[in-house]
Amino acid sequence: MGPLQDIKVLDLTSMVTGPVAAMMLGDHGADVIKVEPIHGQQLRYLGERHNDIAPTFYSCNRNKKSLSKDLKRDAGKEVL
DSSP: OOTTTOOEEEEEETTTTHHHHHHHHHHHEEEEEEOTTTEEEGGGGSSBBTTTHHHHHHHHHHEEEEEEOOTTTTHHHHOO
């Protein structure tokens, strides 16, 4: 619960600043849904990996639900 509990956020960002900004909204109670490409966000692959995912990805994406879609295809656009 938090001041943003009735807010829904679609996080279409990548790298660090966008995911961290959306993470902070989640920290304040917003329902954040991260939409990633089918192959995953770039942060998943930067740096030394643990269990096939870089720790940076985890630190920038807490409090989020995740969804992967190909937004270049009509089916992916429909979901969005």
